[in-house]
Amino acid sequence: MKNTGETHTRTERRDAAENRQRILAAALKLFEQNGVEQVSMNQIAIEAQIGSGTLYRRYRNKSELCLDLIKDNIDLLFEDIEAYLKQHQTDAPSRRLREVLSLFIRYREKKLQLLTGVEQAASTIGTQSRTQSPVFNDLHEIIVKLLNEMTASEQPKSSSVFKADMLLMALKSDSYVFQRDVRGYSPESFLDQLCLTFFPVK
Structure with missing residues (x-):
């Protein structure tokens, strides 16, 4: 039975x-x-x-739905980042961070609408929403680690967590689209400005 x-x-x-x-x-x-x-x-x-x-x-909201829609793509993005970092362990941390940001910016260009949807929870959940996004959580961890390496070898001691927070704010959809569409920066020139502003590339 x-x-x-x-x-x-x-x-x-x-x-x-x-x-x-x-x-x-x-x-x-x-x-x-x-x-x-x-x-x-x-x-x-x-x-x-x-x-x-x-x-x-x-x-619960469109943010969770958008995240589900791009989950597989996000997994591939972070696999690419991890593979790059593993293959270039001996490169200067500033060079590695530049490439990590370049990979993310290229990904943002491809998935701008859906990543914007993931971020939209910020207006409804509150100030903690950015840290609740697994995309930005994982990226933040990688950036902090590379900035800490830089602090030891390439630049004066500073708060890596604060700098990573500011970098991620610059990478958010509203900031990125403003710089691209209003200020006229291409993805490549936007990346150049980020590097000049936040860390030296040697």
Whole structure:
């Protein structure tokens, strides 16, 4: 005799997986058509043909939804960063940090809309939101480590945590888009300015 409880659990898991795919497909379609900021959670639920309660049980806000949409890409980004750092351990820390920032800026160019969506929680969650983003948490840790190496070998002692915070603020979507679209910096020249402002490259 079949275990009805086990069958029910499998059905629930299948339904949950199907709902997730419908939500992600609907969100991606709407984001590409209208931009992340213009799309509401209610519109996503309607497009996915599910109840809003089902949507909110899986995603509390658009930030979490955007993060799920780019999770695989983010994993690949950090794999590339780790591989680069491992292969260039003997390079000056300032050179390694420049390349880490370059990899992230190139990634931001490709996934600008969705990364903006990940950051949008800042306006609704409060001042702690930046530290709650796994993207910026992981990047912050890498930057601090490289800045600490620099402090020991290339520049006067300073607060690496504070400098990393400021660097990440400059890399946020609103700051990056302003510098690119209003100030006219290309991604490459934006990177040059970051390096000149925050650390010497030798």
